[in-house]
Amino acid sequence: MSQNTRPSLRQLEHHDAFIERHIGPNDAEIAHMLGVVGQPSLEALTDAIVPASIKSAAPLALPSPLTEVEALAKIRAIAGRNQVFRSFIGQGYYGTHTPNVILRNILENPAWYTAYTPYQAEISQGRMEALINFQTLCADLTGMEIANASLLDEGTAAAEAMTLAKRSSKSKSDIFFVSRGVHPQTLELLKTRAEPLGIVLQIGDDSEAAGVDAFGVLLQYPNTYGQISDYAALADAVHARGGLVAVASDLLALTLIAAPGEWGADIVVGNSQRFGVPFGFGGPHAAFMACRDAYKRSMPGRLIGVSVDAEGKPAYRLTLQTREQHIRREKATSNICTAQVLLAVMASMYAVYHGPDGLRRIAARVHRCSAMLAAALRKAGITVGPDFFDTLHVVGVDAEAIHAKAEAARINLRRIDAGSLGISLDETVTREDLVALAALFGADPGDLDALDAATPDALPAGLRRTTPFLQHPVFNTHHSEHELLRYMRALADKDLAMDRTMIPLGSCTMKLNATAEMIPVTWPEFANIHPLAPAAQIRGYKELIDGLEQMLVECTGYDAVSLQPNSGAQGEYAGLLAIRAYHRSRGDAHRDVCLIPESAHGTNPASAQMCGMQVVVTKCDANGNVDVEDIRRAAEKYSERLAAIMITYPSTHGVFEEDVVRICEIVHAHGGQVYTDGANMNALVGVAKPGKWGSDVSHLNLHKTFCIPHGGGGPGVGPCAVKAHLAPFLPGTLGGENPVGMVSAANFGSASILPISWMYVTLMGASGLRKATQVALLNANYIAKRLAPHYETLYTGRNGLVAHECILDLRPLKDATGVSAEDVAKRLIDFGFHAPTLSFPVAGTLMVEPTESESQHELDRFIDAMIEIREEIRAIADGKLDREDNPLKHAPHTATMVCGSEWRHAYPRELAAFPLATLRQQKYWPPVARVDNVYGDKNIMCACIPVDAYKETADA
Template identity: 85%
Template structure:
């Protein structure tokens, strides 16, 4: 019997591997698409696109692809090497109970974790409502007038507060006072930021804050030792000299103690982690910044505001867009471009679920347990500081012996120094925990209820909270699981995320976030590890982190990687700090010029400015390529001062530039370093390595190329990868060695989501990663080719091909018809698509990046929509559709518009709602009509919409 047509075991196993699930088109479809673009194979197409000078000569030295089952078993053995102890370490990170309804329906729900940043307001109403709840929660609890939609972590939020104070205060001082009661990791990040900006720090006792001449002070309330201090007199003294008062605080404590706004704070920062977000070895967690109304136009990060839509109804949008500071390039005051949206949504839902009474009850119970433990310890002769919320500072003990004794029974305490420890209680603490802790400290609790009755609170009388908070109905309605479940579902239904449609955003790489990659994130062995747990307990994390670093080294051709930066902008910042420190180590600290092509991502010049560098912009030619001669001219002109060139590769215009090796040589010849922005790494993995063609440093976006979901605008991870000569200048870990300080509050940044990228690389294997890159190139070129008769692609590279994205030029159509790129973006909503990137990097264009995980069916669906839109524009050109009253100008069309009793438009309802027959089978309805951007910026409201706004609408 012949077996010659029977597939081999190896062939069968290949098709069982994960890469067949990740890559959208199958082999037959790939062949069909290659035929359309005129190439016989993926290899031939790759040779036609990628310059020979940079192509990798050998395959990635990574294992072969494996199945999801095999990869999950492998990472399970790694997770099992972590030891989950009971944690009472505190220091800004506390145990919390994630309500199961939030765990499953937010954190584990692709409707929430696969969404993109809410730049397109109409299709982001659900997550923006959740974020406005977050802003309201933070503003209410802190006593401030306005809060932003989250920052990266408490340490970077404190550093942002310092720079906000510097540019907003009346003082001429260059000194920033930091209390020595601030959390150590926060102080580390503030030190890093201050050093690069030549701000002088004065770290001292709180009392010094009243007298030191400074432009701002940073206080911790309650402080790192748990003590609650009255800072009113200090705040008054600071204000008297023109300084601003920044306060790092704890949201749960603020349910019981007076808000910082009530005693004089100007800026309040903190972390919302204990509102239902696991430890995760340090992140991701949503930090916040709240401030007085006077500083809202200078506040970093994103801010959700309320505007009106075309029908006059309230609608949410990102407001004060200038606050996306990287848009201001070298004039930026911050380089923040990632929020922590998914985590902010979780924290806001935690507050919605528990409400003000529930939060107060959790806080009160936590405080009672702390007060009871303190009473027991005092009875046993221990000395404990007064006025605390949840943290006891126990002095005059043998700390080393006590810590060892605790660890022997599975408990972690915080060691302050040789003679003191602190014990932080939280929502997860039980009566048994308190009795166990008392016994550990040679104290005794016979009857916990009896001791409770005999023990007073430890909150200072003058600082007990009197003011109300979270009074809006949203925080007082959804307290049953049914109600919260339906509320979260209603919000998710308003949004377009990857679970429903392709998100073809150029430069943003919205690709499959596979379920198998996500599963380990919520395992307790990764989620329940405190970031300051002893190294012996985190051997699994050590193996995971070192393994992922090695994988990224192999993918990039660099020599070392730091996973600390918790966003792409932080990775850029770390890379430039490494360059700065390297020059200084060679006594060339005067090198301060950073060359940046005008096509670069806006975060590039913003990051350079934050490192104290002077930005010199170089030109691009008519084809969008960097002007090599202009770089040569600038490098020669500033030869003695040249620090770095920042370049994006492939270019921001979606093209492989031919002269990249020569450009690197020019910069090195004049003493500079080459920083390559890794935003477009999805066009390179397995094909070319920046570290091998002359680049010295890159940041990578794990939330782009390596599959960590965008989460509606965060979390992100932005590792910094460097050649060996820069490796000593990567950011140090907390308590670690190194001349460059921390750039994020946790040593390994957003550690709990690193399993996602580890799983992706492990499941894809060497060949899979290369094929993914090739199919990303194929998909982009297929779209460009199919749309060529309808839209001009603005830039192409060698052989008329693009890289992983293409820019469609709508400017000629705007000139002819008045229909612009924004109209096309809004009309795509009627087809159920998120828009491509709008007007970046060139105004009046759409940048399309399909990624490798979109199927041929989905690509064709998008192409059909774009062709239909072009036909509608043509109808305007020809006069068969009105120039002003047409489906593009009025898009998106809501169900109420189309179903209304009157239809006044000069085109049929059916064209408005169902421009393609397929939409009758499956239709997304925008919850709001086009949002008025100008109204929103003129009438700034950044808190929950008062309920009477809806009543008035109902009465009409």
């Protein structure tokens, strides 16, 4: 190698850059694909697609990209600025031991964390079995008949319980009574949610509730101070008035105390965090809602149900109402879209691993330690409240002096007031902790074994649990690590996640979730921080959060960001609340009309309804673009009342519309604000900034554009980004003064997964983020161009190009052959692919978004599958395959079907199983045949399948 041709040090270092590992196609593949699309360069492609009126003139003002080694070292230093104290703060958050087998094989396993929401049932059987275990766990422990899987956090779950009670109770009252014993963050959430809906909150002592004419009552059991009360008589009184009783409870406590369903509760909510999910500075954690069977069709969130497949075997599926916001839109009762699937799976596996006896044993140990500490304090003359499970309410003390001692001992206690404090124990408490805690009060517990023998339990005698729970074999089988490991592996093997294949879902951006981005999440400096830890202990988190907020400000062109919303729908809600509060601050409370194009995501109208806004739907033209003249007409008609417009950009149809600046001008001219849904931000980062073209507010999806993985349907983070005039109206914090309250139970939402997005932006830098956007545009146009001879792309923008996704129109094929978009989606499973988005935003279509992370090889593999499927459709049209008995109508094909002794179809087994030769080397076999959705909707069953059902199937 000559001196002139030898690469420089800088060039050699460039090859260590993360960018080339995140972006799938290499430079040669990019050049080839540009040739197919007909563009000379990525810059030329960008100019051909993106309207000049919105393009950013300058590159992003972000640092140069770092290598993985450099970025991990930098975030390690940030993590080191956090201080991990022993936290006994409680208030809904508790220390827990994550079993290592679950930590490594669920939380840190891409087979679980890169999976998508289980809308395609046949390739989601494993994660749905884990979720139905979660539902069974929650229903059993609460004494309810049905539970969902899952909600975002306890505070928002309580707010959902409030609205469920409102629409389900017989009472005509607008009052919702809330016990003072409810956790403070839950009270804040209820205030935020109630006021726009015209619900009147009445907060009072438990003793007052029976005398209030309310549509519902919310109780905490045990309450925020730890006390366990008998609410049976109160429940009877509420029911007599036509109201419903909602209860926020603790799953671990319910292993020892009577289930709320036994004494009259109608709805039970709570958090499963202490079932093996770390503090994480507040999240993500899987909340739950359980209720009586009568309310199942009104229940918000996702519900896993049992149906049968085409072979008559049991199969799991999502029930109908779990996408109700897409069906009912502004009449939806909830805007919930993201769940907390990955965390619900962890909690369910914690219960599977420990089983009912193990859970009782953990709870009993926590309670014994709590009772012993209370006895030691009382012996020293300290007053401790009665009737508790794990939380001591200590009164009549110099709280500040004790907190100072605790801080010196690296211990956190709950701050209540100057004369009282709280101590919440958990499964991590040790004998040494008991001695140290007692010493803070000048108490000496002495011989702990003697203290244990002399101390009675503190559970009320009449409220001890006597009913069994978790009797299903799944909770009584997998208690050794070998057994649990194999069970989790067996479930993962049933599913398709991104560790096996691309997931080309439109509007969902299933891109690489790099291992380096994931590593910091489980570091104790991030995972083991209580959300109410003092500010001095969270300097690292503050640096990380402030830094990420500024990164997002730069990427979007807005002025301020709140990271509190813990889902995209929560971010929408926060943005609309900011607009509502802004208008009110100017004396424009009458502005309540929200314009929403008919192509919008279903969560948009649902969120507007939750803010008390009236939704006015505007039209789209024949090309799928929003109808600017219809927007102008509506803005003029409702000029005095116009609050906002909600648009998605690029559009839900996958196109950069030309008139977005003009739309902003029209809405502003009539006094409204512009909300831009950030679902498609993956087509904008580094190329255009919504905050600079006239938009006032956006939510972003960190679980899409910024690489937080979907985890089978959650966790998510939906930051709200705003221009300066809306910044004062971002979500408030617990105990803070703010015109808008909290929208999530923790000040920074799902804080423990924010390192993922921080790492992504740090690793990519300004140049990498822009290139990622450009390659996302290229990959989508490459697919559209290659498939053009076989499938029509429904909508295109300027120069016949699409944005980062394309909609393939299968409606003409159905008219000609009877083959539907769903048939194609199911046939793709036989090729080892997760289907694109089915029938959204247009019925009878597939919306494809390949993202920048997929290589040309993977894109071609998908294209080959789609072309082969098109050939099968042509064979049906030509009469070579039967119109009803063909591989598409009977897809997917299981190994059992193909290997059975009898083959009933007119097409060969080989075509069913191996439609492409490459599948002979690597083949995914779906665990079930096509699932019968209609059967499942008519026969709703949402708990673990009895073992007898499998036996009957095997015998059949």
